[in-house]
Amino acid sequence: xxxxxxxxxxxxxxxxxxxxxxxxxxxxxxxxxxxxxxxxxxxxxxxxxxxxxxxxxxxxxxxxxxxxxxxxxxxxxxxxxxxxxxxxxxxxxxxxxxxxxxxxxxxxxxxxxxxxxxxxxxxxxxxxxxxxxxxxxxxxxxxxxxxxxxxxxxxxxxxxxxxxxxxxxxxxxxxxxxxxxxxxxxxxxxxxxxxxxxxxxxxxxxxxxxxxxxxxxxxxxxxxxxxxxxxxxxxxxxxxxxxxxxxxxxxxxxxxxxxxxxxxxxxxxxxxxxxxxxxxxxxxxxxxxxxxxxxxxxxxxxxxxxxxxxxxxxxxxxxxxxxxxxxxxxxxxxxxxxxxxxxxxxxxxxxxxxxxxxxxxxxxxxxxxxxxxxxxxxxxxxxxxxxxxxxxxxxxxxxxxxxxxxxxxxxxxxxxxxxxxxxxxxxxxxxxxxxxxxxxxxxxxxxxxxxxxxxxxxxxxxxxxxxxxxxxxxxxxxxxxxxxxxxxxxxxxxxxxxxxxxxxxxxxxxxxxxxxxxxxxxxx
Numbered sequence: 001x002x003x004x005x006x007x008x009x010x011x012x013x014x015x016x017x018x019x020x021x022x023x024x025x026x027x028x029x030x031x032x033x034x035x036x037x038x039x040x041x042x043x044x045x046x047x048x049x050x051x052x053x054x055x056x057x058x059x060x061x062x063x064x065x066x067x068x069x070x071x072x073x074x075x076x077x078x079x080x081x082x083x084x085x086x087x088x089x090x091x092x093x094x095x096x097x098x099x100x101x102x103x104x105x106x107x108x109x110x111x112x113x114x115x116x117x118x119x120x121x122x123x124x125x126x127x128x129x130x131x132x133x134x135x136x137x138x139x140x141x142x143x144x145x146x147x148x149x150x151x152x153x154x155x156x157x158x159x160x161x162x163x164x165x166x167x168x169x170x171x172x173x174x175x176x177x178x179x180x181x182x183x184x185x186x187x188x189x190x191x192x193x194x195x196x197x198x199x200x201x202x203x204x205x206x207x208x209x210x211x212x213x214x215x216x217x218x219x220x221x222x223x224x225x226x227x228x229x230x231x232x233x234x235x236x237x238x239x240x241x242x243x244x245x246x247x248x249x250x251x252x253x254x255x256x257x258x259x260x261x262x263x264x265x266x267x268x269x270x271x272x273x274x275x276x277x278x279x280x281x282x283x284x285x286x287x288x289x290x291x292x293x294x295x296x297x298x299x300x301x302x303x304x305x306x307x308x309x310x311x312x313x314x315x316x317x318x319x320x321x322x323x324x325x326x327x328x329x330x331x332x333x334x335x336x337x338x339x340x341x342x343x344x345x346x347x348x349x350x351x352x353x354x355x356x357x358x359x360x361x362x363x364x365x366x367x368x369x370x371x372x373x374x375x376x377x378x379x380x381x382x383x384x385x386x387x388x389x390x391x392x393x394x395x396x397x398x399x400x401x402x403x404x405x406x407x408x409x410x411x412x413x414x415x416x417x418x419x420x421x422x423x424x425x426x427x428x429x430x431x432x433x434x435x436x437x438x439x440x441x442x443x444x445x446x447x448x449x450x451x452x453x454x455x456x457x458x459x460x461x462x463x464x465x466x467x468x469x470x471x472x473x474x475x476x477x478x479x480x481x482x483x484x485x486x487x488x489x490x491x492x493x494x495x496x497x498x499x500x501x502x503x504x505x506x507x508x509x510x511x512x513x514x515x516x517x518x519x520x521x522x523x524x
Contacts, residue, residue, distance in 0.1 A: 001029065001108035001138055017134070018102040026051035030109035032357065039114040041123060045086040048105055052093070062096060063089045087123075094130040103133045110139040121148040158203025165201055165208050169194050172212045178219040182228075189225055193232065200237050206352050210242055211235055213318070243358045246317045257281060258315040259371040260381075262359050265320060267378040267419070271347040274322060277312075278304040279385040288384045289434055293441055295394030305346055312348065319355050320348050379420035383428060386413035387435050393442060402446055403458075410439055414481050427485035436474040472497055472506070479509040 004010055005027045014023055026048045030039055037043035053060050061068045066085075070077035093099060105127075113120045121144060127133055139145050173179045173194065183190035201208045211232065218231050236242045250258050257280075264280060265272065284290070312320050324346055350356045358364060390409045393402065413435055417428045443455035452458055454473035475497065478486050491497055498506060 001027070001106055001136075004136065005106040014102070014104050014134075022056060022101040024052055024055050024101055024103045025106070026055075026103070027106040028108070030107070030112040031353075032109075032112035032114060036114070039112060041113070041115065041120060042081070042083050042086070044107070044113075044120070045083070045090065045123075046081050049086055049089055052103070056101060059093075059099065059101070062099065063092050090127055094127060094133060099132070101132065105133070105135050107135065107137045110137055110145060111142050117142060117144040118148065121145055156203065158201070161203050161205065162198060165198050165203070165205065166194065168205075168208060169197050169212060173215065176216060176219050178222065182225050186225065193225070193228060196229075196232060200232075202237070204239065206354065207237070207239055207242065210246075210318075239354050240358050240361070243319060243355060244364075246319060250315065250317060254315050256371055256373070257311070258317075259368045260376055260378075261312065261316055261320060263368055263372065263376075263378045264382060265348060265350065266356065266359060267416075268382060269415070271349050272382075274305040274308045274346045274348060275301060276382070276385050276389055277348060278308040279388050280381055281311075282384075288387045288431060291388050291391050293391045293438055296392035301392075309346075319351050321351050322346055323349050377420060377424060379416040379423060380428065380431075383413050383416040383420055383431055386416065387431060387438065390435070390438050390442065394446065399447065406439075406442060406446070407458075410435070414483070417486070418482055421483065421485045425485070427483075427489045429486050429489050432474075432478065432483070432486055476504070476506060476509040479506060 005025060011023075011025070014025065028044050028047050030044070032039050037046070049063070053063070064085075067077050093103065107124070110117070110120060124135055124137065125148065128135055137145075137149075173190075174183065179190070197208060197211055201211075214231060214235060215228055218228055223231065236245050247255075247258065260280060261277065264277065279287075309322050312322065359368070386409050390406070390413070393405055393409065417432055417435075420426075420428050439455045443452075443458070447458070456473050456477035475487065475490055478490075
């Protein structure tokens with residue numbers, strides 16, 4: 001859908017349809033595992049309306065008259081957007097004769113809408129009732145959408161990419177020497193195998209990729225053609241069952257560690273580095289405190305990352321994979337001379353977004369909880385990992401790169417400390433106090449500044465007006481980041497902190513807690 005909406009041929013065709021009128025193109029991608037705005041009708045309409053007024057601000061007074069008047073008289077409108085307000089705006093877009101613009105909306109993943117499928121379909125139907133509006137929507141097979149949109153032109157992905165799938169299967173199998181030998185013995189049966197893969201794919205390229213990888217594994221084990229057929233026919237034809245099939249041979253310690261790795265990946269807002277994950281199975285519970293603060297040698301980093309890569313391959317069966325992050329690769333050219341795997345450069349991703357969806361299904365989530373021990377908590381594990389990773393910083397070549405890494409590790413640790421409080425009901429005070437100690441040591445040694453008395457007062461962390469700072473800076477920082485249980489524990493243990501604070505009162509930091517959380521989210 002992204003390709004369709006951004007391709008120049010699409011715009012050329014739509015400009016021909018617009019016949020010289022202003023053309024507005026907007027898109028929305030439903031995602032069920034995401035936040036409410038990514039899977040709701042409110043999110044859909046608000047996103048589309050934003051794109052409309054961003055491209056055509058002249059339409060604001062017509063489409064959003066109440067908001068416009070509020071802006072004229074009061075400089076803005078603090079009220080949240082509502083569904084009736086947005087529906088009225090789209091009715092005006094459709095019915096106002098003064099609006100001659102042409103609108104085309106691309107909507108992906110209707111089946112991931114978090115509500116009645118008939119409701120979202122009827123919303124689209126109501127907006128289509130205008131010669132100035134076009135829609136291009138997509139969905140997995142769904143009877144409701146097929147019935148409601150039955151009169152509109154449609155196409156099926158499996159009819160369009162069949163030849164591409166055939167080319168991919170041919171290329172991957174026929175360049176394997178073992179398959180070449182099998183094909184020389186019986187070309188017809190080999191071609192039938194390719195044909196059966198294509199027929200069973202239903203146009204799903206990911207399924208084809210997984211099947212081909214499975215067959216290539218069989219070929220490397222010298223499987224004969226009948227064994228390859230047996231492999232193919234034993235594989236489920238839907239992705240969720242396929243994922244379960246991939247994990248069925250994982251048992252014992254490997255199964256426990258696989259479920260822990262899946263949970264860690266699910267609970268992290270951004271992909272985790274191999275180095276971060278390498279601390280997930282440390283046996284000594286005291287390792288976050290006993291690990292010394294020293295820059296890790298590159299050889300140590302490489303060894304940990306290589307071991308972690310092997311663990312991922314053996315435990316997670318390809319559902320988690322290692323990639324080099326594009327942004328990190330760009331930064332590395334200026335930060336380092338060595339191309340070696342380094343901290344966040346090699347990151348761990350789900351094989352495909354459908355793997356995340358699969359792991360988030362209630363049945364699989366229940367299975368993960370059942371396998372994991374009661375003592376395992378993903379947020380505490382990641383808090384400990386980021387804390388230990390902080391102790392080893394210092395390899396990056398520039399001051400700016402070091403500061404960015406330092407801030408990122410602090411905020412990611414704080415994020416998981418906050419979530420650990422919510423999921424366990426227990427303050428992570430010992431780990432947080434160690435984080436403050438380590439951050440203070442690192443800041444003094446790496447970024448020493450006479451103007452800053454505590455690392456949390458650095459510009460990357462501070463979010464306060466000018467004036468005297470708190471005399472208990474880390475407690476103030478914890479208040480801003482919403483670490484409620486930690487703050488309660490510290491104040492209960494020493495109530496004089498409230499009365500003896502000679503600097504900025506702690507209560508004022510509570511008022512800026514929203515800003516602290518915003519900064520934290522920007523870095524996690």
